[in-house]
Amino acid sequence: MALPKVGSIGEYIREQRQQAKISLRQLAEAAGVSNPYLSQIERGLRKPSAEILNQIAKGLRISSQALYVQAGLIEDREPPSDVITAIRADTHLTERQRQVLIDIYESFRKEKRAEDEQTSQNARPRHDSASDDVTLPEELRAALEPYAAASGDDNVTQETKEG
Amino acid sequence: MALPKVGSIGEYIREQRQQAKISLRQLAEAAGVSNPYLSQIERGLRKPSAEILNQIAKGLRISSQALYVQAGLIEDREPPSDVITAIRADTHLTERQRQVLIDIYESFRKEKRAEDEQTSQNARPRHDSASDDVTLPEELRAALEPYAAASGDDNVTQETKEG
DNA sequence: CCACTCTGCTTGCAATTGCAAGCAGAGTGG
DNA sequence: CCACTCTGCTTGCAATTGCAAGCAGAGTGG
Known part of the structure; x- marks a missing residue:
């Protein structure tokens, strides 16, 4: 086998x-x-x-x-169907970048799921904005803050936030 | 070459x-x-x-x-960004989420490339701390601002950038 | 200090790769 | 028949792979 x-x-x-x-x-x-x-x-x-x-x-x-x-050396075309798999397999990213992307993706998934549930039954307060809203959970907003918040300075802070 | x-x-x-x-x-x-x-x-x-x-x-x-x-054994003619394919194919995301993910991914790719050019000279280990800077270009910071910075504003733009 | 357990590296050797040289059979043409 | 040129295969050997055994240094704990 x-x-x-x-x-x-x-x-x-x-x-x-x-x-x-x-x-x-x-x-x-x-x-x-x-x-x-x-x-x-x-x-x-x-x-x-x-x-x-x-x-x-x-x-x-x-x-x-x-x-x-x-020759049995490649698994016959790995199906790129899965976003996380694709991200993990992408050698052009750093490990950190991979992690961020996966985090974002997962948060999107969660959000979309919640949104879908809403359409059938009312579960959560929702933004008025109809179709296009893309929200991130708190932890992710925090993670992205350095990039999204800072607007004046190009140099991202060197602060190391371990783990 | x-x-x-x-x-x-x-x-x-x-x-x-x-x-x-x-x-x-x-x-x-x-x-x-x-x-x-x-x-x-x-x-x-x-x-x-x-x-x-x-x-x-x-x-x-x-x-x-x-x-x-x-190893130079495959011509790399394949689009290395199976990630994008996977994102596009993912039915669990909204169109807007997809666009954001792809934007982020592409900016990561750009960034990593630049980084590689820097470190290609010295074969040394990178920063010990895995805290590697994960930066986003200005355009992306702008794109993420609604999510990362403010939480109250719903007024998502309707501008559609057809790509 | 000493014993133990990680880390990666070096040494020596059997097993395998990869090739130069050459063999046998089939086909062509004088 | 003989010389020549294809075809793929066999043999023998240098070069390389891949590993068991073992070394030295760093870290941990008694």
């Missing part, structure tokens, strides 16, 4: 190569690997490094991802 | 690990590799196989793709 089917990567490469009507040696050259090695990879006798895999994908002009998925 | 920087995969792993506040041995165990090997990978002395890379990604609970991109 652990390994999807590591061996099948070779078969897959061979299939793709034959479909492209190119010889083993041709692909080997295009991919920058030796032909014996490619032969062994296709037959499952060798476990190519990620780099080699990538070069082969280039040589085949197929998506590297397709190859990695076949 | 083509290759981002193959060696940086190790640094990237180390960064992610330290950000997650786990020790080398802990990650090694979580990833199912030996601690000496992980040490060598992080320092760029070893070129891990695709499989190992995948396990490490799992251990770090980050996207395998992010790691492959870092």
Whole structure:
């Protein structure tokens, strides 16, 4: 169960190569690997490094991802459906930024939920403003205050608020 | 230019690990590799196989793709902002909430990029305190003002900025 | 001080990768 | 038939991976 089917990567490469009507040696050259090695990879006798895999994908002009998925190295297209998952997976953010985004998102969710409940039965006092209101709970307002409140100064305070 | 920087995969792993506040041995165990090997990978002395890379990604609970991109094994042609996709697809948010989240996210991205350029020179750990400044550009501060600053005013603007 | 437990790193070695060289079979053309 | 050129495969070996064992330093607690 652990390994999807590591061996099948070779078969897959061979299939793709034959479909492209190119010889083993041709692909080997295009991919920058030796032909014996490619032969062994296709037959499952060798476990190519990620780099080699990538070069082969280039040589085949197929998506590297397709190859990695076949190799069981990528979970087959992680569904980005979940906002939190996407945020967590986003390497372009700092951990702190991630946390803030998630906090905001969750507060939005809570708020929206409460709002939805209101439409059926009256639960909470609500702002007059009809559709567009976006409120943040107190804790989050506090968290955002440094950014939203300060208007005159560009330099955000260096105050460290731990934990 | 083509290759981002193959060696940086190790640094990237180390960064992610330290950000997650786990020790080398802990990650090694979580990833199912030996601690000496992980040490060598992080320092760029070893070129891990695709499989190992995948396990490490799992251990770090980050996207395998992010790691492959870092390793220069995937062309990163994919929009790295699955976050935006996820936000757009989230039916539990109001349109206004979505817009705010996306705005914040994008400003974070800009900020992080600038920060990375700064720190790319020295491979040192960042500020010890995780208190990293999370700043928002002026336009965003303005956008958030109604929520963070004042609580009484309902008069949300009707201006629709079609994007 | 001493024992214990973390931290990451170094060493030495079996296992594996990756390739140069070469083999056998099929096809082409003189 | 013979020479040549494809096809993919096998062999043997240097280079590399990946790990068990162990080291040194820092921190904790008796």
